[in-house]
Structures are given as C-alpha cells and as structure tokens.
Amino acid sequence: xQLLEQSPxxxxxxxxxxxxxxxxxxxxxxxxxxxxxxxxxxxVLLVTVVTGGEVKKLKRLTFQFGxxxxxxxxxxxxxxxxxxxxxxxxxxVGNQFYFGTGTSLTVIP
Amino acid sequence: xxxxxxxxxxLIKTRGQQVTxxxxxxxGHRSVSWYxxxxxxxxxxxxxxxxxxxxxxxxxxxxxxxxxxxNSRSEMNVSTLELGDSALYLCASxxxxxxxxxxxxxxxxxxxx
Numbered sequence: 001x002q003l004l005e006q007s008p009x010x011x012x013x014x015x016x017x018x019x020x021x022x023x024x025x026x027x028x029x030x031x032x033x034x035x036x037x038x039x040x041x042x043x044v045l046l047v048t049v050v051t052g053g054e055v056k057k058l059k060r061l062t063f064q065f066g067x068x069x070x071x072x073x074x075x076x077x078x079x080x081x082x083x084x085x086x087x088x089x090x091x092x093v094g095n096q097f098y099f100g101t102g103t104s105l106t107v108i109p
Numbered sequence: 110x111x112x113x114x115x116x117x118x119x120l121i122k123t124r125g126q127q128v129t130x131x132x133x134x135x136x137g138h139r140s141v142s143w144y145x146x147x148x149x150x151x152x153x154x155x156x157x158x159x160x161x162x163x164x165x166x167x168x169x170x171x172x173x174x175x176x177x178x179x180n181s182r183s184e185m186n187v188s189t190l191e192l193g194d195s196a197l198y199l200c201a202s203x204x205x206x207x208x209x210x211x212x213x214x215x216x217x218x219x220x221x222x
Binding site: 095 | 152154
C-alpha cells in the first residue's frame with residue numbers, strides 16, 4: 001500500500017475536456033507538491049500547497065489542498081495535448097519523502 | 110543557469126555487477142536527493158545528502174549507497190546488482206534540505222540483465 005494514492009491511474013480524454021486528478025492519504029502532510037513528468041525526463045514541479053483548504057491556480061490548472069491536509073486535487077480546464085504526461089503528487093512525512101502512485105494523462109487532439 | 114545533469118543516461122549491466130551513477134546539481138544547490146522509479150513501485154526515495162552528509166535514507170537495502178563531494182556533486186552506487194534494480198534513477202537538487210523546491214535531472218536508465 002502506497003502512502004499517497006492517486007486516481008485515476010490512467011486517463012485518456014479529448015482536447016478541450018476538463019479533468020480532475022485526486023491524491024489521497026491517511027497521513028497528514030505539512031505540504032503537498034504536484035509534478036508533471038514527460039517521457040525521458042525528470043519530474044517538473046508545478047506547485048506546492050501548504051495551507052489546508054488552499055487553492056492555487058496555474059493558468060488552466062487548479063490545485064486544492066484538503067482541509068485536513070490529507071488529500072489534494074488537480075483540476076485541468078480545457079485540456080490540451082501539451083498537458084499529456086505523468087502527474088505525480090508528493091510530500092514529506094517526517095524524514096521520508098513520498099511520491100504518489102501517479103496519473104498518466106493522454107490528451108487526444 | 111545549467112540544470113541538474115546525470116551521467117550516464119543509459120547503462121546496461123549484468124546481475125552481480127556493481128554500478129556508479131553521477132549527479133551534478135544546479136550551481137549553488139547543496140542538497141541532492143536520489144530516487145528510484147519503476148513501473149511497479151513508482152518513484153521511491155533512496156537518500157538525501159547535504160553538505161557531504163547523508164541526512165535522510167529511504168527503505169532500501171544496504172546494496173544502495175551514496176556520497177556527496179565538497180563541490181556538491183553526488184554519486185550513488187549499487188553493488189551486487191539484481192534484475193529488480195532495473196529502473197530509472199533520478200537525482201534532484203535543492204538549495205537546502207526542505208525538498209519543497211526540487212529540480213530533477215533527466216535520470217539514468219539502468220537495465221540489469
């Protein structure tokens with residue numbers, strides 16, 4: 001069992017559609033991060049959410065941190081082919097750093 | 110400013126051999142973390158170094174080790190390779206030991222035959 005569970009695991013949508021990716025845990029995190037990883041590259045940090053209930057927007061991407069700081073969501077509006085990639089949530093518990101199970105998104109033109 | 114570089118990018122080894130991977134962090138960054146990425150287990154934290162000292166370690170066997178040099182460059186070593194060690198090994202650098210802002214390299218893809 002992974003500390004950070006993401007759903008869905010795979011997502012294939014048409015360009016222009018909206019989608020939401022979820023990141024859930026039974027542990028409390030002081031902060032959670034979201035990354036996007038493209039094939040052959042390392043993950044790239046998109047955002048860090050720190051406060052429970054916090055909402056951050058990055059162009060068409062909206063990130064929310066749960067009130068209890070155990071979960072987070074990523075919503076993409078009007079997805080574009082350039083959004084294709086592996087989305088990962090991540091956070092630290094104590095001295096350990098954990099990545100989520102990942103959501104592989106494919107946006108079809 | 111140059112990003113995180115990792116060498117080599119690809120590596121093929123056989124079971125029982127050992128391997129050393131190298132990571133050069135962004136200039137000025139003193140913290141380097143290593144991760145293993147596999148399709149089955151996803152991204153898992155290996156260890157973190159700051160100022161030549163290992164600060165944190167993940168749940169990996171002692172075959173996995175690392176070190177950091179005075180110029181912040183880091184190496185990780187895997188001894189007695191097993192088939193299950195085939196993975197993408199990622200290095201990330203950050204200014205300090207917070208991991209809130211990590212910059213990842215492209216990784217080294219290791220295949221163990």
